[in-house]
Amino acid sequence: MADRRIGIVELHEVQATGGGARGRDQRLIRNPRGRDVPESAEPGIGAMAPLNYLEAERFDPEFQRAAQVRHSNRDMRDRVGHKPYTIWEPTGQIQVHIMTIAANKKVVLTHAIEGVPKPQDFRVIESTVDEPQDGQILVRHIYLSLDPYQRPAIAGRHSADRTPLGEGGMPTGETIGQIVTSRHPDFSAGDYVRHFGGWQEFSVVDAASAGTVDPARAPLSTHLGVLGMPGLTAYASIVKLAKVKAGQTVLVSAAAGPVGATLGQIAMQMGARVSGIAGSDEKCRYVTDELGFDYCLNYKSDDYPASLTEIAGQGFDIYHDNVGGRMLEEALGVLKPYGTVVLCGLMSQYNNPDEAKGLYIGLPIMKRAVMKGLVVFDYEDRREEFFDLVAPWIRDGKVRYKEDRVAGIENTGAHFSRLMSGRNFGKALVVIGPESA
Numbered sequence: 001m002a003d004r005r006i007g008i009v010e011l012h013e014v015q016a017t018g019g020g021a022r023g024r025d026q027r028l029i030r031n032p033r034g035r036d037v038p039e040s041a042e043p044g045i046g047a048m049a050p051l052n053y054l055e056a057e058r059f060d061p062e063f064q065r066a067a068q069v070r071h072s073n074r075d076m077r078d079r080v081g082h083k084p085y086t087i088w089e090p091t092g093q094i095q096v097h098i099m100t101i102a103a104n105k106k107v108v109l110t111h112a113i114e115g116v117p118k119p120q121d122f123r124v125i126e127s128t129v130d131e132p133q134d135g136q137i138l139v140r141h142i143y144l145s146l147d148p149y150q151r152p153a154i155a156g157r158h159s160a161d162r163t164p165l166g167e168g169g170m171p172t173g174e175t176i177g178q179i180v181t182s183r184h185p186d187f188s189a190g191d192y193v194r195h196f197g198g199w200q201e202f203s204v205v206d207a208a209s210a211g212t213v214d215p216a217r218a219p220l221s222t223h224l225g226v227l228g229m230p231g232l233t234a235y236a237s238i239v240k241l242a243k244v245k246a247g248q249t250v251l252v253s254a255a256a257g258p259v260g261a262t263l264g265q266i267a268m269q270m271g272a273r274v275s276g277i278a279g280s281d282e283k284c285r286y287v288t289d290e291l292g293f294d295y296c297l298n299y300k301s302d303d304y305p306a307s308l309t310e311i312a313g314q315g316f317d318i319y320h321d322n323v324g325g326r327m328l329e330e331a332l333g334v335l336k337p338y339g340t341v342v343l344c345g346l347m348s349q350y351n352n353p354d355e356a357k358g359l360y361i362g363l364p365i366m367k368r369a370v371m372k373g374l375v376v377f378d379y380e381d382r383r384e385e386f387f388d389l390v391a392p393w394i395r396d397g398k399v400r401y402k403e404d405r406v407a408g409i410e411n412t413g414a415h416f417s418r419l420m421s422g423r424n425f426g427k428a429l430v431v432i433g434p435e436s437a
């Protein structure tokens with residue numbers, strides 16, 4: 001036998017057992033998810049459920065590559081209850097792997113959302129995941145990133161997403177996951193990938209849309225936060241658009257979040273002096289005491305915005321705007337003449353576009369301001385240079401980050417509600433599964 005480490009089951013002996021299947025001679029054990037799975041003669045083999053499948057993969061990473069012949073068998077599919085599966089046949093003996101992800105949970109809208117999202121705007125449903133086709137990968141999600149842009153995307157108001165989500169729609173979301181099955185030559189089972197997997201536990205996607213993530217370079221979750229899209233946004237703003245220089249003064253709103261906090265710290269590393277605006281005293285203490293900003297103002301306190309004028313001195317050279325609306329106007333009021341404003345986000349308006357009002361254009365005129373809009377996707381090709389700059393600072397403790405985590409896909413809606421009402425403290429993440437299955 002070419003590879004005894006992989007469970008061997010003869011086709012005619014396979015029969016359905018709940019979420020999996022078993023051979024006649026195999027004894028059933030319970031896996032940690034409570035499903036019946038077969039125990040084979042050797043450890044980590046005979047995979048019949050996703051968890052055990054991953055065990056088999058870990059036990060023998062060459063599992064897939066060893067298979068010379070792979071085909072689906074309709075007759076077999078019928079016998080195991082129309083579940084997707086793959087038959088591996090490397091040596092003439094048939095190895096059966098049931099690929100059913102019977103318990104894929106996804107979060108969908110209960111109805112179209114009005115205003116600030118509420119936990120009850122979302123519900124969890126169970127669905128199946130298709131078997132990956134040529135060029136595709138099946139991914140088990142580990143971390144799901146919750147980001148403010150998802151709110152306008154849900155409403156069909158995002159530049160990249162103009163179709164509103166209605167009842168039953170699943171929001172988009174970037175994920176870090178581990179490949180369960182690969183049908184692309186450049187990807188292997190067990191690889192970690194970053195892609196837009198959505199608010200669910202598993203996804204099947206074109207491998208070309210995923211990027212591999214090396215867990216040895218940085219903790220997996222950071223690829224969604226300080227070293228991921230929000231960090232790249234900060235880098236693009238302060239280095240590429242504002243072109244910060246030593247000695248300049250920088251002001252940033254939503255300063256305790258992943259974009260604001262990373263931006264301020266990059267600017268400090270480049271010799272700038274940084275002040276922030278945030279929504280609570282606790283956030284402000286973090287921004288000054290832990291991150292090292294000169295000042296942080298709580299915009300909900302009574303002395304704001306007078307306090308902004310006080311700390312501004314001669315004015316700020318650069319303002320990075322995450323909020324829009326009145327906060328943008330107040331910041332323009334304390335900008336130096338010829339200063340730069342990077343327009344990045346509209347936190348004050350995502351939940352309620354009626355809040356949007358025109359900026360009094362006399363303000364940037366009087367300031368001779370240079371105003372630049374930012375879309376992070378324009379900087380995708382800068383990801384590596386950004387990573388190479390910032391990752392060492394994180395390792396050396398010069399740049400810090402904070403994560404606002406919740407565990408369990410069923411808590412995604414409530415966590416999104418927390419983010420969109422400004423109650424998150426750090427990068428909003430949902431932990432969907434363990435890093436190693």
Ligand SMILES: NC(=O)c1ccc[n+]([C@@H]2O[C@H](COP(=O)([O-])OP(=O)(O)OC[C@H]3O[C@@H](n4cnc5c(N)ncnc54)[C@H](OP(=O)(O)O)[C@@H]3O)[C@@H](O)[C@H]2O)c1
Pocket residue numbers: 147148149229230233254255256257258259260277278279280283322323343344345346347348349374375376377419420421422423424425426427428
């Ligand atoms: N242009 C791009 O390509 C791009 C890319 C990434 C991110 N962004 C934008 O960058 C901004 C920051 O993103 P992030 O991921 O770092 O988010 P974040 O800071 O973790 O969360 C958003 C924060 O906005 C603040 N906020 C201010 N006004 C608010 C209001 N009216 N309602 C609710 N929250 C309010 C809240 O903090 P406080 O307690 O401090 O108010 C909240 O925690 C967002 O606007 C986002 O859309 C843009």
